[in-house]
Amino acid sequence: xxxxxxxxxxxxxxxxxxxxxxxxxxxxxxxxxxxxxxxxxxxxxxxxxxxxxxxxxxxxxxxxxxxxxxxxxxxxxxxxxxxxxxxxxxxxxxxxxxxxxxxxxxxxxxxxxxxxxxxxxxxxxxxxxxxxxxxxxxxxxxxxxxxxxxxxxxxxxxxxxxxxxxxxxxxxxxxxxxxxxxxxxxxxxxxxxxxxxxxxxxxxxxxxxxxxxxxxxxxxxxxxxxxxxxxxxxxxxxxxxxxxxxxxxxxxx
Amino acid sequence: xxxxxxxxxxxxxxxxxxxxxxxxxxxxxxxxxxxxxxxxxxxxxxxxxxxxxxxxxxxxxxxxxxxxxxxxxxxxxxxxxxxxxxxxxxxxxxxxxxxxxxxxxxxxxxxxxxxxxxxxxxxxxxxxxxxxxxxxxxxxxxxxxxxxxxxxxxxxxxxxxxxxxxxxxxxxxxxxxxxxxxxxxxxxxxxxxxxxxxxxxxxxxxxxxxxxxxxxxxxxxxxxxxxx
Ligand code: HEM
Ligand code: SF4
Ligand code: FES
Numbered sequence: 001x002x003x004x005x006x007x008x009x010x011x012x013x014x015x016x017x018x019x020x021x022x023x024x025x026x027x028x029x030x031x032x033x034x035x036x037x038x039x040x041x042x043x044x045x046x047x048x049x050x051x052x053x054x055x056x057x058x059x060x061x062x063x064x065x066x067x068x069x070x071x072x073x074x075x076x077x078x079x080x081x082x083x084x085x086x087x088x089x090x091x092x093x094x095x096x097x098x099x100x101x102x103x104x105x106x107x108x109x110x111x112x113x114x115x116x117x118x119x120x121x122x123x124x125x126x127x128x129x130x131x132x133x134x135x136x137x138x139x140x141x142x143x144x145x146x147x148x149x150x151x152x153x154x155x156x157x158x159x160x161x162x163x164x165x166x167x168x169x170x171x172x173x174x175x176x177x178x179x180x181x182x183x184x185x186x187x188x189x190x191x192x193x194x195x196x197x198x199x200x201x202x203x204x205x206x207x208x209x210x211x212x213x214x215x216x217x218x219x220x221x222x223x224x225x226x227x228x229x230x231x232x233x234x235x236x237x238x239x240x241x242x243x244x245x246x247x248x249x250x251x252x253x
Numbered sequence: 254x255x256x257x258x259x260x261x262x263x264x265x266x267x268x269x270x271x272x273x274x275x276x277x278x279x280x281x282x283x284x285x286x287x288x289x290x291x292x293x294x295x296x297x298x299x300x301x302x303x304x305x306x307x308x309x310x311x312x313x314x315x316x317x318x319x320x321x322x323x324x325x326x327x328x329x330x331x332x333x334x335x336x337x338x339x340x341x342x343x344x345x346x347x348x349x350x351x352x353x354x355x356x357x358x359x360x361x362x363x364x365x366x367x368x369x370x371x372x373x374x375x376x377x378x379x380x381x382x383x384x385x386x387x388x389x390x391x392x393x394x395x396x397x398x399x400x401x402x403x404x405x406x407x408x409x410x411x412x413x414x415x416x417x418x419x420x421x422x423x424x425x426x427x428x429x430x431x432x433x434x435x436x437x438x439x440x441x442x443x444x445x446x447x448x449x450x451x452x453x454x455x456x457x458x459x460x461x462x463x464x465x466x467x468x469x470x471x472x473x474x475x476x477x478x479x480x481x
Binding site: 079225 | 256257259260261262263264265266332335336338339340341342343344345346347348349351352353354357358360434437438440441442443444445446447448451
């Protein structure tokens with residue numbers, strides 16, 4: 001299968017020297033590039049070009065490049081992870097763009113995710129939320145029998161759906177309120193649905209929500225924008241569960 | 254419990270509960286108002302108003318209702334301010350309209366317009382009935398009981414002013430728009446939703462919004478058509 005060659009693309013990219021610098025858009029041209037090139041490969045090619053011209057390459061996040069690690073980000077033409085649904089930026093290809101098109105590339109915008117450099121933002125806020133309670137305490141000892149605790153298959157399925165969250169932050173980036181509720185809901189749900197996670201459910205919900213609020217994410221107003229841009233199709237039904245878990249925990253106080 | 258009201262989910266739960274409360278108030282209010290259309294003599298409506306003005310339970314609920322509005326508005330403002338501050342640098346390009354419904358993105362603006370309408374509405378009727386008085390309110394007798402002629406005040410406004418008719422229709426539509434998102438959102442906020450129910454709430458929300466918008470609009474339309 002031969003891919004179409006795009007003669008010219010104009011890239012409008014956010015450049016910012018460091019966290020303190022003001023930053024602004026720079027425009028670059030990419031010529032004669034195959035539609036089969038991935039979006040991140042295109043940025044690699046651009047960077048080779050820039051290095052050749054003795055210019056600073058564009059800093060962007062990436063790791064696995066196969067849609068599972070959650071490192072890649074980018075707000076592409078106004079959408080988190082670009083124009084495709086259920087796809088991370090690393091799995092986006094240039095065939096989704098038209099020859100001659102101008103592509104605007106911005107970092108995630110959220111007070112809780114400050115820009116470190118160019119397109120890289122600091123997503124440590126998510127780790128702090130996880131550290132606040134996104135785990136199950138396990139004491140050492142013999143290995144428990146995996147089948148000793150029965151889990152209804154539909155609960156297991158729902159927990160797996162929630163566990164698909166890769167922590168990319170597209171939900172925060174997309175939400176008009178910069179709310180992290182979809183991420184937190186996924187992390188709370190994947191454990192709250194299972195017997196092993198139920199024991200600490202109340203403490204977990206309270207601690208993770210408190211941390212999320214403390215870090216300056218906005219309040220959810222149920223617009224549903226997050227789930228429509230989540231590359232893993234995490235559903236806002238999990239947010240309803242998080243609300244339930246949190247309210248239950250608070251009522252028990 | 255101290256951190257409840259400052260927490261994002263706590264605020265949202267209170268918004269949801271106050272929303273439910275305002276929704277149930279709308280149901281009662283609409284039912285009472287439709288008596289204007291149901292009985293063109295105005296006697297039924299006057300009786301309902303008299304009951305509302307004299308019934309002790311309703312008397313107790315009125316300040317609670319005012320409190321419900323204040324809570325809803327105060328939390329909505331707090332929430333909205335925090336949400337605006339959460340994204341200090343805006344996007345150059347974004348796709349808000351592709352991601353979420355218009356109503357869901359403009360709840361505060363819709364709410365603020367509803368508030369303006371509400372103040373106008375209170376001034377039109379509540380203020381006159383309670384405090385200022387109006388010649389149209391002169392006592393009338395229904396089934397042997399003397400009461401204020403609220404019907405005359407309401408029908409008087411709509412019969413003499415097309416502008417007010419239009420404003421009241423607009424008010425109904427604003428409420429309907431607020432509720433297309435608000436109805437289902439309130440259930441979501443208090444955790445009463447899941448895969449099955451979210452679809453039901455969405456459908457019921459639109460139905461309810463249409464009932465509210467159409468229901469309240471029927472009254473000015475009725476007078477515009479010269480039926481009253
Ligand atoms: C009779 C009048 C009103 C009714 C029936 C009503 C009803 C509701 C309901 C059911 C919700 C959903 C709550 C939730 O998301 O949990 C809501 C949300 C909201 N209301 Fe109202 N409301 C009314 C008046 C107002 C007023 C006067 C304002 C503001 C000045 C306002 C501002 C808001 C805002 C900003 C939200 C969004 C909160 C969110 O989506 O999380 N509302 N309303
Ligand atoms: S919920 Fe979806 S969008 Fe949000 S961090 Fe997880 S995978 Fe990314
Ligand atoms: S680089 Fe790992 S998900 Fe995109």
